Amino acid sequence: MKIQPYMLLALRRNIENVVKLTDGEFDQIASRFTPKLIRKNQFLLEEQDKCKHDYFVIKGALRQYRMHDTKEWVNQFAFEGWWISDWYSMLNNTPSDFYIDALENSEVLQVNKKALDSLFDQIVKFDKFYRVMFQRAFSAQQKRIAFMQKSAESRYEEFVSMYGRFETHVSQAQIASYLGITRESLSRIKNLGIKRLIDQK
Amino acid sequence: MKIQPYMLLALRRNIENVVKLTDGEFDQIASRFTPKLIRKNQFLLEEQDKCKHDYFVIKGALRQYRMHDTKEWVNQFAFEGWWISDWYSMLNNTPSDFYIDALENSEVLQVNKKALDSLFDQIVKFDKFYRVMFQRAFSAQQKRIAFMQKSAESRYEEFVSMYGRFETHVSQAQIASYLGITRESLSRIKNLGIKRLIDQK
Numbered sequence: 001m002k003i004q005p006y007m008l009l010a011l012r013r014n015i016e017n018v019v020k021l022t023d024g025e026f027d028q029i030a031s032r033f034t035p036k037l038i039r040k041n042q043f044l045l046e047e048q049d050k051c052k053h054d055y056f057v058i059k060g061a062l063r064q065y066r067m068h069d070t071k072e073w074v075n076q077f078a079f080e081g082w083w084i085s086d087w088y089s090m091l092n093n094t095p096s097d098f099y100i101d102a103l104e105n106s107e108v109l110q111v112n113k114k115a116l117d118s119l120f121d122q123i124v125k126f127d128k129f130y131r132v133m134f135q136r137a138f139s140a141q142q143k144r145i146a147f148m149q150k151s152a153e154s155r156y157e158e159f160v161s162m163y164g165r166f167e168t169h170v171s172q173a174q175i176a177s178y179l180g181i182t183r184e185s186l187s188r189i190k191n192l193g194i195k196r197l198i199d200q201k
Numbered sequence: 202m203k204i205q206p207y208m209l210l211a212l213r214r215n216i217e218n219v220v221k222l223t224d225g226e227f228d229q230i231a232s233r234f235t236p237k238l239i240r241k242n243q244f245l246l247e248e249q250d251k252c253k254h255d256y257f258v259i260k261g262a263l264r265q266y267r268m269h270d271t272k273e274w275v276n277q278f279a280f281e282g283w284w285i286s287d288w289y290s291m292l293n294n295t296p297s298d299f300y301i302d303a304l305e306n307s308e309v310l311q312v313n314k315k316a317l318d319s320l321f322d323q324i325v326k327f328d329k330f331y332r333v334m335f336q337r338a339f340s341a342q343q344k345r346i347a348f349m350q351k352s353a354e355s356r357y358e359e360f361v362s363m364y365g366r367f368e369t370h371v372s373q374a375q376i377a378s379y380l381g382i383t384r385e386s387l388s389r390i391k392n393l394g395i396k397r398l399i400d401q402k
Binding site for chain 1: 267269276287288289291292293298299321325328329331332335336337338339340341342343344345346347349351
């Protein structure tokens with residue numbers, strides 16, 4: 001599959017939210033990305049694989065999770081305009097602890113680490129773009145760690161603030177797994193939330 | 202207190218592990234940092250404060266933790282040559298969930314967000330340095346999240362691989378708090394580790 005104009009547009013828009021590029025700079029960046037279609041339930045990464053790519057989501061919904069005690073623990077979701085990867089595995093060339101799979105038929109643009117490193121050296125603004133992305137991702141993750149020991153209600157609020165507008169892409173079971181609670185607890189929390197909204201009227 | 206030559210040397214060495222600087226570039230960077238002495242148990246940041254600085258540790262030992270259910274949960278330690286801050290609070294200008302305090306008398310260099318942003322714009326190599334720092338910090342934190350649901354033994358191994366050579370700076374209670382286990386469990390794990398080493402001989 002060849003890279004399509006709408007994919008280029010989505011990628012450029014995402015980068016230009018942070019840094020403005022010349023056409024020449026963008027073409028050089030885009031030339032290192034290749035499109036990939038992933039069917040629902042197909043893997044981009046499996047535990048024990050070495051992660052080789054960073055992925056930019058064009059369409060669909062993906063999740064990163066790990067298996068522990070035969071249960072899935074969702075670590076992150078990614079939707080249109082998000083990036084997803086296992087950077088620890090990629091940086092250290094070590095087997096991943098995570099799976100990344102598609103929750104629905106999805107399209108991503110992938111770029112490998114060598115291409116990224118050469119883009120970082122060639123295009124200063126691309127380096128800056130990734131600095132800002134990592135800065136946000138790191139800070140969001142610090143916050144997530146703090147949330148993990150708060151109440152289930154707080155954790156659901158965190159989910160809504162991060163992912164709320166994509167909630168229809170994700171099953172209740174997957175949200176519960178992200179929050180580390182049962183489906184029954186999730187539905188209790190959501191009902192409480194609705195009750196609170198009605199009470200406020 | 203004026204910035205001292207050994208502080209400048211430590212800062213320059215830390216940055217030059219990633220990018221080489223001219224003297225002019227380093228002087229420009231260093232001019233935005235100011236030294237700060239922190240006595241044992243003194244705070245650099247308290248919960249509900251807005252975090253205003255990134256800190257580079259010259260000497261001593263610091264920790265970042267939060268309070269939950271009247272217990273301290275250590276999120277991160279920082280020793281000579283490490284950086285520590287609450288980036289979520291700094292980026293979003295929101296009250297912090299965390300405390301940062303000194304485990305022993307310490308010296309840090311501090312730099313505020315406005316100075317950092319202007320350095321990012323003026324010195325391309327400094328931007329790259331932070332991109333690499335955030336990339337490593339983000340990936341280490343992804344790994345830490347995966348570890349948090351593994352066994353106490355695995356979590357102790359993670360602590361040793363990250364902080365082992367600084368273990369003498371940190372009390373057993375603080376290590377236990379970082380691992381999310383009791384002091385009794387920590388001492389059992391350490392004894393098991395020593396037994397294993399002896400058995401291998």
